[in-house]
Amino acid sequence: FFDLNYNNDYCVIEDNKFINASGYTMSEEQMDCVGGNGQGQDYNIIRRNTIVGNFQSGIRLGITTKKNQVEGNYIEWLPGTDMYGKGGSSVPSGNTFLGNTIKGGNCGIKLSNSNNNTITENTISGSIRGIALVADSIYGSDIAPNGNIVSKNTINVSNLANGIISEGLND
Numbered sequence: 001f002f003d004l005n006y007n008n009d010y011c012v013i014e015d016n017k018f019i020n021a022s023g024y025t026m027s028e029e030q031m032d033c034v035g036g037n038g039q040g041q042d043y044n045i046i047r048r049n050t051i052v053g054n055f056q057s058g059i060r061l062g063i064t065t066k067k068n069q070v071e072g073n074y075i076e077w078l079p080g081t082d083m084y085g086k087g088g089s090s091v092p093s094g095n096t097f098l099g100n101t102i103k104g105g106n107c108g109i110k111l112s113n114s115n116n117n118t119i120t121e122n123t124i125s126g127s128i129r130g131i132a133l134v135a136d137s138i139y140g141s142d143i144a145p146n147g148n149i150v151s152k153n154t155i156n157v158s159n160l161a162n163g164i165i166s167e168g169l170n171d
Contacts, residue, residue, distance in 0.1 A: 008041045008044065009041065009042045009043050009044065010042075010043050010044065011041075011044045011045070012044070012045045012047075013044070013045070013046045013047075013049065014045065014046070014047045014048050014049065015047075015048050015049070016049045016050070017049070017050045018049065018050065018051045018052070018053070019050075019052050019053060020052070020053025020054055020077075041061070041062075041064075041065050041068070042065060042066050042067050042068065043067045043068065044068045044069070045068070045069045045071070046059055046068065046069070046070045046071070046073065047069065047070070047071040047072050047073065048071075048072045048073065049073045049074070050073070050074045051073065051074070051075045051076070052074075052075075052076045052077060053076075053077050054077055058073070058075030058077075058102070058105075059073065059075065061092055061095055062092070064091075064092070065092045065095060066092065066093045066094045066095065067094045067095065068095045068096070069095070069096045069098070070095070070096065070097045070098070070100060071096070071097075071098045071099055071100070072098070072099045072100065073100045073101070074100075074101045075100065075101070075102045075103070076102075076103040076104055077103075077104050077105060091113050091114050091115050091143065091145075092111070092113075092114040092115075092117065093114065093115045093116045093117065094116050094117065095114075095117045095118075096117070096118045096120075097109055097117070097118070097119045097120070097122055098118070098120055098121055098122070099120075099121045099122065100122045100123070101122070101123045102122065102123070102124045102125075102127065103124075103125050103126050103127075104126045104127060105126075105127050105128070106127065106128050106129065107127060107128070107129045107130075107131070107132045108122070108124030108127040108129070108130045108131060108155070109122065109124065109130075109131045109132070110129075110131075110132045110134070111131075111132070111133050111134075111145050111148060112132075112134055112135070112136035112145070113135060113136055113142075113143040113144075113145060114133070114145050114148065115145055115146050115147050115148065116146075116147040116148065117148045117149070118148070118149045119131060119148065119149070119150045119151075119153060120149070120150070120151045120152050120153065121151075121152045121153065122153045122154070123153070123154045124153065124154070124155045124156070124157075125155075125156040125157075126156070126157075127157055128157070128162060129157065129162045129165055130153070130155035130156075130157050130162060130163045130164055131150060131153065131155065131163070131164045131165070132164075132165045133145040133148055133150070133164075133165065133166045133167060133168065133170050134165060134167050135167050135168070144167040144168030144169075145166075145167065145168045145170060146168040146169045146170065147169065147170065147171075148168075148170040148171070149170070149171050150164060150166075150170060150171065151171075
């Protein structure tokens, strides 16, 4: 369990294995970059980690995060990678999700209220929704994500309408 909170910048989290074989739900997210009180967690690298089990989130980048790189991770079970914004200028921006393998869960990659992020070359299977770029008032203002680039992802979900759900202006 990693909790990157309150100005944890320039951290590298790589080549770790987080296994929860007992199947219970943890009360905290597996890798949680929440961004409390407007303090960002920026320029972090989260790569080549294996996260397997019944966690709330595999990797979660939160409220004010920017310029983080999430690359080459293997995530299996519940929601894959989540990103939440909280209104106005406090939205996650400029983050990159590259080459991750995500299996199972509610959303493979979910960006709520998030702008100008890149999601490319990820493989998502067995999730209810593949990639969700959505406005989500539960986590702050209800703002449609804009300027996100989604390309070259492989998505295998049972309902094609749930492959990529996009609100706002995204490529």
